Amino acid sequence: MSAANGCDYCLAVHSYVSAELGGMSDDDIDLARSGSSIDPKRAAVARFAQRLVETQRKVNDADLAAVRSAGYSDSQILAIITVAVQALLTNYINNVNQTVIDIPTAGTAA
Template structure:
């Protein structure tokens, strides 16, 4: 059930308008998540700032989408699962790896370790162990990349929770939260 109005560049608070205009120019549309977040200029700015910073993190856009899928599945956020599944496909992630990401794994061993670590962050509420850090390091991730995975997880938790709060209508091809058994 939608709880927050989905705003546009014309209806958003003055502080949110230039942010939505930049999104419109970059992507050709304003997704409902961002239109809903625009009700809080601070919330919209926070999301866009973290997202922008992650673009130069050294992690690939495709991998960041897989992280978002892992986190959305764990947090049962259908909006984010649907959005990031569609975006991952645009990034060239295979259907098989999209499905694997929903369980926190991947075909590539390094990506699998990164996604397992992302899932561990969510499940432990950030209280990962020394062993968890050692495992992700041994898979080939630098401390900078491990920090970026953590940052991506926090950004994704933020959007998952805000979608739950706002009741954001899904404007992507809808993905069922139940993982297919025979996939």
């Protein structure tokens, strides 16, 4: 989401945390930035989050069916939406404040 929303600070933080705490490779981080993953369940979440951005939070029945078919319950989908909205809020705050990137960056995609 941060890539789609143009939040360089959040993108740097998420990439750093994913690499350092999550053990994700640069390739995995690049995939996540593009709304994908090598893991099918994570890919479904990434696609759903990407659709939230693309549709301005107006996903359709097919979007919901896709994330449900990946094994997510309605309560888990609500949690995904909650995290996406939190990311949107932090993207806006950091973009408006022009927060300086003060951590090492990981991953290579923009």
